[in-house]
Amino acid sequence: MTTLNLHRVLPLKRSLVEVFRYLRDFDNIEQWDPGVFSAEREATSSTQELESTHGDSVSRSGLSKPSFALQLNVMGRSVPMRYTLDICEPPSEQGQARLVLTGIGDGFTAVDTLALSATSANECTLDYRADITTADVPSLLMPVLNWWGSRLSDAAMNGLKGALENDGPSQPGALARLAERLVLPGMINYTRRGYRKMPSRGLSRYLDGRRVGISGVTSGLGLACAQQLARLGADLVLIGRGAERLAQAAESIRPWASHAIDIQCIEAELSNIASTRALSQQLLALERPLDVWINNAGALFDSQALTSDGLERTMAVNFVAPALLTQALAPMLAARGGRIIQVVSGGLYTQGIRLDDMAFANEPFNGPQAYARAKRALLDVSQYWATQHRGLGLHTMHPGWAATPGVASALPDFNQRMGKWLRNARQGSDTAVWLASHPVFAQGQHSGEFWFDRARRPGALLPNTASSETDVQALISWYEEQISV
Numbered sequence: 508m509t510t511l512n513l514h515r516v517l518p519l520k521r522s523l524v525e526v527f528r529y530l531r532d533f534d535n536i537e538q539w540d541p542g543v544f545s546a547e548r549e550a551t552s553s554t555q556e557l558e559s560t561h562g563d564s565v566s567r568s569g570l571s572k573p574s575f576a577l578q579l580n581v582m583g584r585s586v587p588m589r590y591t592l593d594i595c596e597p598p599s600e601q602g603q604a605r606l607v608l609t610g611i612g613d614g615f616t617a618v619d620t621l622a623l624s625a626t627s628a629n630e631c632t633l634d635y636r637a638d639i640t641t642a643d644v645p646s647l648l649m650p651v652l653n654w655w656g657s658r659l660s661d662a663a664m665n666g667l668k669g670a671l672e673n674d675g676p677s678q679p680g681a682l683a684r685l686a687e688r689l690v691l692p693g694m695i696n697y698t699r700r701g702y703r704k705m706p707s708r709g710l711s712r713y714l715d716g717r718r719v720g721i722s723g724v725t726s727g728l729g730l731a732c733a734q735q736l737a738r739l740g741a742d743l744v745l746i747g748r749g750a751e752r753l754a755q756a757a758e759s760i761r762p763w764a765s766h767a768i769d770i771q772c773i774e775a776e777l778s779n780i781a782s783t784r785a786l787s788q789q790l791l792a793l794e795r796p797l798d799v800w801i802n803n804a805g806a807l808f809d810s811q812a813l814t815s816d817g818l819e820r821t822m823a824v825n826f827v828a829p830a831l832l833t834q835a836l837a838p839m840l841a842a843r844g845g846r847i848i849q850v851v852s853g854g855l856y857t858q859g860i861r862l863d864d865m866a867f868a869n870e871p872f873n874g875p876q877a878y879a880r881a882k883r884a885l886l887d888v889s890q891y892w893a894t895q896h897r898g899l900g901l902h903t904m905h906p907g908w909a910a911t912p913g914v915a916s917a918l919p920d921f922n923q924r925m926g927k928w929l930r931n932a933r934q935g936s937d938t939a940v941w942l943a944s945h946p947v948f949a950q951g952q953h954s955g956e957f958w959f960d961r962a963r964r965p966g967a968l969l970p971n972t973a974s975s976e977t978d979v980q981a982l983i984s985w986y987e988e989q990i991s992v
């Protein structure tokens with residue numbers, strides 16, 4: 508047998524408690540280690556239970572150890588590996604903490620020891636050791652193996668530092684900006700490739716004690732977003748259709764929580780103005796007010812239909828409902844330095860608003876166009892309202908292309924053709940979770956911006972798609988007329 512011993516010491520400008528919490532959720536590894544394509548938590552017992560058994564006595568406690576299924580990135584090839592968290596010693600009064608994980612792959616094993624020591628209230632040092640055992644390697648090849656292992660651990664340590672410290676807004680390079688301006692070439696980054704190219708994918712800004720409301724949690728991006736928010740410790744107000752489906756969503760979100768979080772569910776039909784208005788009143792009447800509201804619910808329809816209020820339904824669900832909720836919640840959230848996040852679509856780059864035909868009454872209905880116009884309308888009013896509410900962080904983002912039940916049913920051909928390149932729902936919801944949690948957006952900082960993959964983006968790229976100030980005022984008048992029913 509050959510054993511490779513790797514050792515790195517990494518100073519980190521984050522508190523011991525936060526670094527421990529981030530590393531303990533070992534499936535976060537896909538956010539920081541370029542040697543890992545994906546990581547999923549497997550076991551039923553939580554790391555919190557493991558912590559309470561005080562480390563290595565876990566085997567006697569009868570609890571199963573948390574385990575994680577990884578797909579390693581070995582020279583571009585996906586190689587499976589399964590890790591178990593064997594020892595989990597939470598931060599002690601002396602400012603020490605330790606995690607020991609054992610990984611088993613095809614023909615090799617690894618024991619990773621992550622020992623943390625506090626160096627000040629907000630800084631700590633990670634002492635990382637990996638002992639990798641494989642079948643005998645000829646001594647001639649040992650220098651290559653050592654070089655390869657050393658490169659992998661340097662990349663992982665750099666990634667971890669970036670994920671924990673340099674996770675603020677990024678700036679795409681000149682080539683990426685040029686591709687974006689040309690629209691089609693830029694769309695390659697709407698796939699999972701764009702997500703993986705982000706300089707930092709870390710989500711470690713904890714939301715303990717904060718309350719986040721989110722619509723459309725019964726499926727796709729909304730569900731993934733709520734799971735990540737739970738992992739960050741947020742209390743949640745979940746909005747959806749159908750009490751049973753909402754309860755199921757809550758059950759699937761709860762295990763992601765880093766501690767017992769409060770989850771409240773509210774039913775609402777967002778194609779209906781009265782139901783949307785009732786929701787806004789329920790949200791304003793919450794005993795503990797929201798800190799963040801995420802307008803995530805949305806839908807693309809392949810046929811034209813009017814809602815019970817007489818609105819074209821694409822416009823009703825994707826523009827009128829989120830606009831009404833934004834308008835209702837903005838003063839309350841502005842007063843407490845809160846945030847509103849609008850989930851729109853990169854498809855909006857293809858369309859300008861059409862004030863002369865908001866309901867597709869004078870042209871054949873086209874689902875993707877109707878959807879793109881509604882999302883553009885939401886971006887336009889959000890950028891205007893951001894200027895009207897000091898203290899509010901009103902951000903708009905688009906998720907790229909993610910595999911969700913919504914995409915599978917609305918765009919089956921696209922879904923089939925693009926399948927393996929699509930992001931997963933967690934990757935698609937990343938920027939929304941980041942906007943909801945990162946302290947750089949506190950107290951209305953950067954309000955009114957349009958974001959994709961944690962970078963600011965222009966609101967319009969093609970000729971005749973940008974809205975003038977007069978257009979936006981006319982759009983708001985149209986919207987106010989619709990909700991006055």
Ligand SMILES: NC(=O)c1ccc[n+]([C@@H]2O[C@H](COP(=O)([O-])OP(=O)(O)OC[C@H]3O[C@@H](n4cnc5c(N)ncnc54)[C@H](OP(=O)(O)O)[C@@H]3O)[C@@H](O)[C@H]2O)c1
Nearest residue numbers: 723725726727728748777778803804805852908909911913
């Ligand atoms: N996935 C992508 O690639 C992609 C790309 C660009 C933008 N987006 C946007 O991302 C958001 C989430 O989309 P997704 O892909 O996750 O779609 P999804 O899987 O269909 O989820 C959409 C969610 O919105 C809810 N919803 C739809 N219409 C509603 C209504 N009238 N009232 C109440 N809730 C309603 C759905 O509830 P039900 O389960 O009850 O239907 C569901 O929970 C949407 O705003 C979408 O436009 C997604």
